[in-house]
Amino acid sequence: MQMTEIKPHRKWLDIDLKGLWRYRDLYYMYIRRDIVTQYKQTILGPLWYVIQPLFTTIMYMFVFGGLAGISTDGAPQPLFYMAGIVLWGYFSQCFSVSSDVFGTNANVFGKVYFPRLVVPLSGITSNLLKMLIQLVIFVVIYIYYFVTLPAGTLQVNASILLFPFLIFLIAMHGMSWGLIISSMTTKYRDMKFLVQFGIQLFMYVTPVIYPLSAAPEKYREFIALNPLTPIFEAFKYGCLGCGSLDWNGLLYSTLFMFVTLFFAVIIFSRTERNFMDTV
C-alpha cells in the first residue's frame, strides 16, 4: 500500500508527475466534457467552431484589409487573416483556460484532491481539437485559392513540416503564461480584468493581422522581442510563402518557452496547495 506524507514545506521542484500519470483517465474525461458540453442545446453545434473564425476573417478583411489598407505581403487576404486568427485563437484559449483554472474549478478543487495540472493540460488539448477543425476549413479555402490563382502565387515549402512544433510552442506559451497569472488571480481578483483586455491588446504587438515586414521600422525590433512573433511568421511563411523563417527567432522563442514553463509549473504547484484559503 502506498504511503503518503503531507508536510507544510515542500521542495522547490516537487511536481507530482506520477500523480499526473495516475490520473490520465481524468485528463481524458475533462477533454470529453469540454467537447461534449460546449455546444449542447445549440442548433449549429460544432459548426460554431468554424463560424467564429470565418466571420472574424471577413471582419478583418473589411476593417484591416479594406479600411486600414494594411499589407498582407502579397498573400490572399482571407488566407492571411485566417492563418493569424486560428493560431492566435488557440494561443488565447490556452492562456485563458490556464489563467482561470482556480477560479472556474474552485468548487471541485475545494472538495477533492487530484493533481491540478490535469485541468489546464486537458484544456489545451480540447482546444487543440477545436483548432484542428478550424485548420480543416483553412485548408479547404487554401485549396480553392491554390487552384484558382495563377501557379506560383502560393508557395508551399518544406518549413510546413514545422507546423506541429509551432502549435506545440503556441500551446506551451499560452499555458505557461496562464499558469503564472493563475496564481495571482487567486489572491488579487483585479488580475482577471487586467488580463482579459491585456491579452486583447497583446494581439496587436504580435504579427497576427499584419506581417512583420509591414510594421514601422522603429517598432520592428520591439515586436521581434515578442516570443510569439517568430512562431506566427514561421507559420505564415510555411503555408503562404510570405514573411521570413527566422531560425534564431524560433530558438529564442523555444528557450523563452522552457524558462517560463519551468517557473510556471513551480509557481502553480506552490499555489495549488493553499489556494483554497485565499480564493
Place this chain on the structure above:
Amino acid sequence: MSNIAIEFENVGKMYRLGRVGTGTLSHDLNRWWTMNILRKEDPYLKIGETNDRSKKGSSDYVWALRDISFQVKQGDVVGIIGKNGAGKSTLLKLLSRITSPTMGSIRYQGRIASLLEVGTGFHPEMTGRENIYMNGSIMGMTKKEITRKLDEIVDFAGVERYLDTPVKRYSSGMTVRLGFAVAAFLEPEILVVDEVLTVGDAEFQKKAIGKMKDVSQGGGRTVLFVSHNMDSMLNLCDNGLLLENGMVKYTGDIRSTVAEYVNGGNTESRFTQEESKFPLFISSVEFTGSDEQKRGLFSFGDDITLNVTLQRNKGFDMDKKTVMSIIIMTLNRTKICNLEIPIGDVREGKTTWSLKYMKKVLMPNKYMIQVVTHIPNVRFYDRQDACMFTIFDNGTEFLKYNGTDNGFIDFKPEVVRQ
C-alpha cells in the same frame, strides 16, 4: 506503522482573519524573507491564538487547528465530534489534501476518498452515465474500474431509467444518490465522510448507512466520519475524537467521547452524598448497562439498570409506612412514571436496590431520575434530582429525524384501516 492507517503529528493550521490585500504585502514580504531566506520559523506563527469564535482576539492570525496528534488504526471507524468551528472540516480538508497544514505532518496509507460533498464535478449538461465516469475519475478511479462497477453504482443509486438523461433533469435527490453511489463504490482504503447521510429520503439513508457499515466492517477499511448527529455516530463508529477550539479535547471509544461532548465528561451518570441532615437519606444513585459498566448513555435496545442505595442512620426510629419513590421525569420535570418501594423495614446502614427497566419502552430522549423518601401524606425526608440519563436512537423509525424530540414512551396502538 504497520497497522496504523492515519497518523497526525503536531498538526496545526493557521488562518489569517480579515480581508486579503490590506497590509498583507509587508507581512507577506516579511514572512517570505524569514522563511525562505533566513530559513527560520514563520514569524507570524507566534502571535496566533486558539480559535474561540465568541471572543474577539487581539491577533489577526487564528489557529483553526493546533497541536493535533492522533493515530487511527486500520479498519477503525472514527467519529470526529465537535461544535461548529471546532475544526472538524479543516481536519478533513488537511487529510484530503485540499489545503496544506501550517505545521506538523500527516501520514496515511493507501487511497483516500472523501465524501465531503457528493456529486462533486457533476456537469448538468452531461448524462448520468457520463457523470459517473467524470465523478469517478475525479475521485481517482480509472476508467476500467468504473466500467466494472457501473452496474452496481447504477443499481445502488436507483437511476437506471435516467442513465442517459442529462443530470440537470434529475431531481436533487437523484443527483445526491448518484453522487453517493459513485463514492461508495470507490473502495478506497480510507473513507472520509462529512454529513452526507443527512440527505436523501429515509429509504436511501438506510441504504447509505448500511453501505457505510459494510465498507467499514467487511473490507477492513478505515473511515473518518463527521456528523452532528450523535445517534448515527454511536451506531457507526468504534472510536471518537472530540475537538474543541481547534484542539483535541478527548479521544477514546465512541460512547465516552459522545458522553464527554454531551455531558462534559459525565460518562457514568451518578449521584452520591456521604451525609445529610436527614436520618434517612439517598446515599447513591447510578446506572449500569448490561455489561455491568456504569454509564448514563444507553441505546434504545439496551437494558437499563438503576442502582439506588439508601442509608438509615443509627438510632433512627422509622415509621413502618415509609416508602421510597423513584420517578423518571423529562427535563421539563413532567413525570413519566413513578415507582414506590416500601422501606419501612430497612436495616440500619446502607441498603441497595437494583431496578431493571425494560428496554424499548422509553423513547430515545433525555431523562432525569428523582428519588424521594417519605411517609405518604405525612412527611418528606430526602428528595433528590439524582441524575440524568440519555437514550440514543439506534434504529427506530424516527432515526431519520436526526435526534429531534419524538416523545418519551414507545406506546403504539394496533392500527386498523377501515
